[in-house]
Amino acid sequence: MKAIIDCNSFYCSCERVFKPHLDQHPVVVLSNNDGCIISRSDEAKKLGVEMAGPYFKAKPMIEKHNVATFSSNYNLYGDLSWRVMETLRMLLGEENVEVYSVDEAFLDLDGYEGSDFYEVAMNIRLTVEQWTGIKVSVGVAPTKVLSKLANNLAKKNKQATQCVVVLDTEEKISKALQTTPVNDIWGIGGQYAEKLLQLHAVFTAYDLSKKSEEWAHKNLGGVTGIRLLKELKAEPTIEMKEKLDKKKMIATTRMFGHNVNNINDIKEAVATYTSKAAEKLRRQQSAANVISVFIVAKEQSHQAAFHRGESKSASITLPLATSVTNELIKPALQLVDRLYQHGQFYKKAGVMLSGLVPDETIQANLFVEEKQNNKRLLMSMVDNINFAMRNDIIKYAAAGTTRDWKMRMEFRSPRYTTRWNELREVQ
DNA sequence: TCTGGGGTCCTAGGACCC
């Protein structure tokens, strides 16, 4: 059996850990740049605040109901996420925990065959809550897709389920499938849901589970569709991931605080993003063969609906894979020159590193000069300092110091757990 | 007039996830 643990309204819960007076109070957390709403407490959901909706639209209602509002504070969330995952690893053993995202983890419960899975799951739930202050929901089932489905049911009905749902018999599974709309299945997004409803009269997970593999192959994206179908039929096809596999692509992208038309501002931003991406690269001991940059133009006004601005991208394949920041910044800035159009206003830029290989391959390369190793040493020192300070105290000159383009973060809470001078004070 | 067949690698783009 497999389980998925999912933190309830994770970012909101993180804020509440340090502000217990907000426990019954509606809370929302905003995306970078205070653009959209990316986490809502149950109370905020009840008020009708929409997920991923633009903040400025929800603002009147938020103010009217005195909803506590926070800019995202990733230092805090990252740290609390680590505590939750560490708790799971202690309870179940490292090898049985697959961290799936900042607020979710799959658990392998094969070692508990014969036990009462409800009891096991409840114990996990209560321990995480007691040790970290974060409330979680647990779904248990024979496959990952079904455990996600169980988790959904747990969250939809917190009172009755106590945030734990176990699907361990055919009857329970069948009933769960019948009560789940097809768009709530993990792996069915907007496009497929629309198609299933309109063209195939498939309304529930149950309807879908009755289809054939040939049908799934034809209508649900080939092998992906077959896997999904099997998982719904309680046949495991998506296994637990081996631990700690390295990323195959690394990206750093941001909106600007306001629209920018000066190429130097854009270059400053792109240089900063490149340093960040290179840090991530070195943290997993990889080097990149390909760097790409994209910039997004400001959308045209006087359009009725919201339209994303045009995005232009270009990439350069490097002569040798590298993880050295300034060797990445140089081509990145060349790409900006290539993409930038004079007079155009831009609102966003990003850097992506791909073609990732282990760092050793470079060191083994005979054509790399000796001094490359010195650079590598310097890089790791830079990383250590940045990691300790948890931010970019050491910067490259190209990244600039004025940061005219930087994000808005009006409502960020203190970084309680990662900055000494922002520690919570207790009387 | 008539223009192989098959394999591999790479890239762009589409779908999904949180």
Place this chain on the structure above:
DNA sequence: TCTGGGGTCCTAGGACCC
């Protein structure tokens, strides 16, 4: 005025090779 920021996997089709 104001709409995150990351990731994954898969497929189709072109380039290239023999």
